[in-house]
Structures are given as structure tokens and as C-alpha cells.
Amino acid sequence: MAVTRLWARLTRLDRAIVLSLLGLCLVGMLRTRSTGPGDWLIVERSGDIVFRARLGSDQSARLSGPIGETLLIVQDGRVRVESSPCRDKVCIGMGEIRFPGELLACVPNRILITIPGVRPEGEVGYDLLSR
Amino acid sequence: MLVAAVALLWQALPKPHRDPQQLVRTRMLMGTVVEIRILDDDPDRFQSAVDRAFAEMARLEEMLSPHYPESEISRLSMPQEFDTPSRETLAVLRIGQEVAAASKGAFDLGLGNLTRLWGFVEGGSRVPASGEIATALRGVGVGDVTIRQGRVVKSRADLALDVGGVAKGYAIDRAVALLKQAGVESATVNAGGDLRLIGDRRGRPWRIGIQHPRRSGDILLRLDLTDRAVVTSGDYERFFAVDGKRYHHILDARTGYPATGCQSVTVIAADAGLADALATAAFVLGPEAGLEMLSQFPDVDGLLVAADGEVVTTPGLKERLQWP
Numbered sequence: 432m433a434v435t436r437l438w439a440r441l442t443r444l445d446r447a448i449v450l451s452l453l454g455l456c457l458v459g460m461l462r463t464r465s466t467g468p469g470d471w472l473i474v475e476r477s478g479d480i481v482f483r484a485r486l487g488s489d490q491s492a493r494l495s496g497p498i499g500e501t502l503l504i505v506q507d508g509r510v511r512v513e514s515s516p517c518r519d520k521v522c523i524g525m526g527e528i529r530f531p532g533e534l535l536a537c538v539p540n541r542i543l544i545t546i547p548g549v550r551p552e553g554e555v556g557y558d559l560l561s562r
Numbered sequence: 563m564l565v566a567a568v569a570l571l572w573q574a575l576p577k578p579h580r581d582p583q584q585l586v587r588t589r590m591l592m593g594t595v596v597e598i599r600i601l602d603d604d605p606d607r608f609q610s611a612v613d614r615a616f617a618e619m620a621r622l623e624e625m626l627s628p629h630y631p632e633s634e635i636s637r638l639s640m641p642q643e644f645d646t647p648s649r650e651t652l653a654v655l656r657i658g659q660e661v662a663a664a665s666k667g668a669f670d671l672g673l674g675n676l677t678r679l680w681g682f683v684e685g686g687s688r689v690p691a692s693g694e695i696a697t698a699l700r701g702v703g704v705g706d707v708t709i710r711q712g713r714v715v716k717s718r719a720d721l722a723l724d725v726g727g728v729a730k731g732y733a734i735d736r737a738v739a740l741l742k743q744a745g746v747e748s749a750t751v752n753a754g755g756d757l758r759l760i761g762d763r764r765g766r767p768w769r770i771g772i773q774h775p776r777r778s779g780d781i782l783l784r785l786d787l788t789d790r791a792v793v794t795s796g797d798y799e800r801f802f803a804v805d806g807k808r809y810h811h812i813l814d815a816r817t818g819y820p821a822t823g824c825q826s827v828t829v830i831a832a833d834a835g836l837a838d839a840l841a842t843a844a845f846v847l848g849p850e851a852g853l854e855m856l857s858q859f860p861d862v863d864g865l866l867v868a869a870d871g872e873v874v875t876t877p878g879l880k881e882r883l884q885w886p
Contacts, residue, residue, distance in 0.1 A: 518687070519800050521799070521800065524778065524798070526778045526779045527779065532586070534588065534595060534597075536590065536594075536595040538590055538593055538594060538595070541590065543588065543590065543595060545588070549584055549586070555771070556769065556771065556781075556784060556886070557769040557770060557771030557781065557784050558750075558763060558768050558769045558770065559750055559752055559757055559759075559768060559769075559770055559771070560755060560770075560771045560772075560773055560781065561755055561756070561757050561770055561771070561772050561773065561792045561793070561794045561828060562754075562755035562772075562773035562794050562796065562799070
């Protein structure tokens with residue numbers, strides 16, 4: 432009742448602003464719900480973000496670096512380097528990542544692939560990997 | 563109502579996915595990815611300390627890397643004398659000398675020509691002919707690199723230095739010193755899997771997984787540690803294959819060929835520089851002699867995975883292994 436009375440006192444412009452803001456709230460809430468830690472991967476080259484993708488959608492990306500193209504594969508919520516122009520292929524040997532806080536790197540091609548966020552405690556049983 | 567709507571909108575907007583009590587930053591340095599992670603109620607107050615730690619590692623890379631022609635290591639590798647090595651370079655060489663002596667020459671600072679020959683420095687990996695290996699090993703042996711009155715003296719003018727087995731660990735130690743100086747009490751510095759832990763993980767030890775040397779993506783075991791350095795050397799890190807045979811980058815200074823006694827070695831010590839050199843040396847020596855060498859160092863523990871997969875450890879570690 433109070434809301435109805437308040438609504439009646441608002442001008443058209445007030446109503447438009449309130450409705451717009453509520454709409455934005457709804458969109459924001461939906462986005463928050465659908466993007467938790469570990470939902471995205473980010474690729475940086477020499478410190479700049481050059482690629483973003485959802486982990487949930489299978490895709491591939493060719494990422495240019497100083498020595499050539501690094502082929503990235505996103506599949507079943509995991510990310511891996513499929514091919515790389517670097518000499519030692521350490522980036523391929525790093526395997527797949529899927530948890531927040533994990534990363535892949537091709538140092539010669541200056542490509543850094545991360546899943547932003549902090550890995551939930553107990554998810555993999557350790558804090559850091561010595562290798 | 564407008565204020566309420568704005569507040570609601572602010573609440574609903576997607577937030578950056580970060581733990582407010584963790585500061586995590588990464589940089590590519592020393593041929594790998596370096597991650598510094600700080601745990602604190604207000605970790606952002608250490609942003610500038612992290613900047614300084616990264617800057618120090620970058621400075622050391624320029625000083626110690628064979629990839630920079632003007633680095634001190636490159637200049638010390640030239641036949642001409644280089645009279646003014648920095649105290650940092652001398653500190654790295656002293657760690658290497660100590661481990662070279664303890665390992666009776668299995669670890670050596672004078673392997674620059676050999677690692678270049680195998681293609682582990684500039685690429686083009688290949689199996690060298692035995693004559694080439696003999697040439698690259700000329701002058702190599704215990705005492706081939708000595709320090710006299712602040713000057714580096716080599717057994718031969720053409721002996722090239724290789725501090726790859728110490729430099730990364732030493733740089734980690736320098737970064738940790740700067741973080742501690744700034745008041746950091748709980749943090750990790752992770753340079754491509756070589757670790758140094760500052761304090762504990764806010765009330766519990768850090769849980770450190772040790773990479774399984776034959777199953778990528780799996781851990782061999784877990785160790786719970788506080789305020790330690792953990793460095794692992796493995797034959798799976800950098801290698802190439804010829805006719806189905808794998809040749810990895812950890813070379814035995816006594817033979818000139820990749821060492822064959824171990825799959826991996828993990829060393830736990832107070833400093834990453836020493837742990838780095840000891841892990842390489844123990845790997846070359848193999849499980850038995852490697853353990854014996856590690857026992858000479860107080861406050862050092864080690865875990866060696868032999869070529870056949872058997873795991874042996876120093877006595878202090880045996881009871882602390884947590885198998886998956």
C-alpha cells in the first residue's frame with residue numbers, strides 16, 4: 432500500500448530512473464550468479480590482457496606472441512596449450528588447468544594463461560606444487 | 563528510493579574474483595613464471611613491496627643470465643678477465659662452490675660450454691659427439707672456479723660459467739628478504755615450482771604437493787611445511803628425444819651426459835639458493851650418494867625418486883610424508 436502511494440507520488444522521470452536501476456540490479460545479480468571464480472580464463476601477453484573466455488564454452492584460440500602462435504584449447508571446463516612455437520614445449524607439458532588460481536605459461540612467447548581467483552581450500556589437497 | 567536502488571545495484575554488480583585477504587601477483591622472470599602470494603588482513607599495503615621484490619629478481623636476472631651478453635656471468639665466461647663482479651654474483655658463486663665441493667664435482671659451476679653444446683641455452687638441442695663433450699669439459703672439475711680477494715679465478719680462460727643451478731633460488735631468497743623487510747609475515751614466492759614459504763598459512767602449515775615425476779598432473783606426496791624453501795629438480799622439466807631416447811637438462815659434470823640415477827629430487831632447506839644447488843647435485847649423484855651428501859648439511863632434508871621409482875628420504879623427513 433505504502434509502495435503504491437509512493438509510486439503515485441513519483442514523476443514520470445523518477446519512475447523511469449527507478450525502473451532502469453532495478454533493471455540494472457537484476458542484470459547485475461544474474462551476472463554475479465553466473466560468473467563465479469573459476470568460470471573464466473584470462474590470457475595476458477607481456478602484461479596486457481589479450482583474450483578472455485568462459486571455461487564453460489568449448490573453443491580454441493590462436494594467440495600471437497613474439498615467436499609465433501600459441502594454440503589454446505578450452506574443453507570440458509579445462510584449458511590446455513595444444514601447440515606452441517617455443518623450443519622446449521614446457522607450456523604443453525604443463526597439462527591442463529581448471530581451478531581458480533592455476534596458470535599455464537609459455538615464457539618464450541610471453542603468453543600467460545590464468546584462471547582468476549583463489550582456489551578453495553581443500554579442493555586439490557595442497558596449496559602449492561613443487562616441481 | 564534512489565539511494566536504495568543505487569546501493570542495491572552496487573551490491574549486485576559483479577565483483578572481482580579475489581580473496582580480500584590475499585594478494586597474488588605474477589611476472590615472467592628468470593625464464594619462468596614467478597608468483598608472489600601474500601596473506602594478510604590488508605594485503606594491498608604490500609603492493610610496493612611486491613614491486614620491489616619483482617624488480618630485484620629482474621635485476622638479478624640481468625646480472626646472472628647467460629642470455630644477456632652484458633650479464634656478469636656472460637662477461638665472466640669470456641676469456642678476458644672481468645675484475646669487478648658484484649657481491650650478488652659472488653654470493654651465488656660461493657653457494658655453487660660449497661655444493662660443488664660437497665658433491666665431489668657432480669655439481670659444477672663451469673658447465674657453460676657443455677650446456678650450450680647440448681642446446682639447453684640457445685636452442686637447437688642435439689646429442690653432441692663424444693669428442694665435443696670432452697672439449698666442453700676441459701678445465702671442469704672441483705676447484706675450477708674460485709674466488710680470490712673478490713675476483714673470480716677460472717681453471718682455464720675459455721671456461722664458461724653456468725649458475726643455472728643456483729641463480730633462480732638465490733633470486734627467490736632476495737625477493738623474500740625484501741618482503742620480510744616490509745613486514746610480510748605470511749607469503750609464498752613460487753618461481754616455476756621452486757618455492758620459498760614465509761611463515762605459515764595463517765595458523766596452519768603450508769601444504770606442499772610434490773610433483774609426481776612420471777604422472778603429469780598428479781602429486782607424488784604432500785609435505786606440510788612452515789618458513790622453508792622447497793626446490794625440486796626432475797628429468798621431466800626440460801628434455802628432448804632422439805630415436806625414442808630422452809635426454810634431459812641435468813648434466814653430470816663428470817661425464818658430460820644427462821644424469822641417470824634419479825627421476826626427481828626435492829630438497830627442503832632454509833634458503834632456496836642452497837636448496838636449488840643441492841637438488842641438482844643430489845640428482846646427479848643418484849639416490850645413495852645424493853642422500854649421503856645431503857646429510858652433510860644441517861637443517862636440510864631431501865626426497866629422492868630413484869630411476870626405478872623407489873622413494874628414499876633423509877631421516878628427518880620420513881615421518882612427515884603424506885601419501886595421497
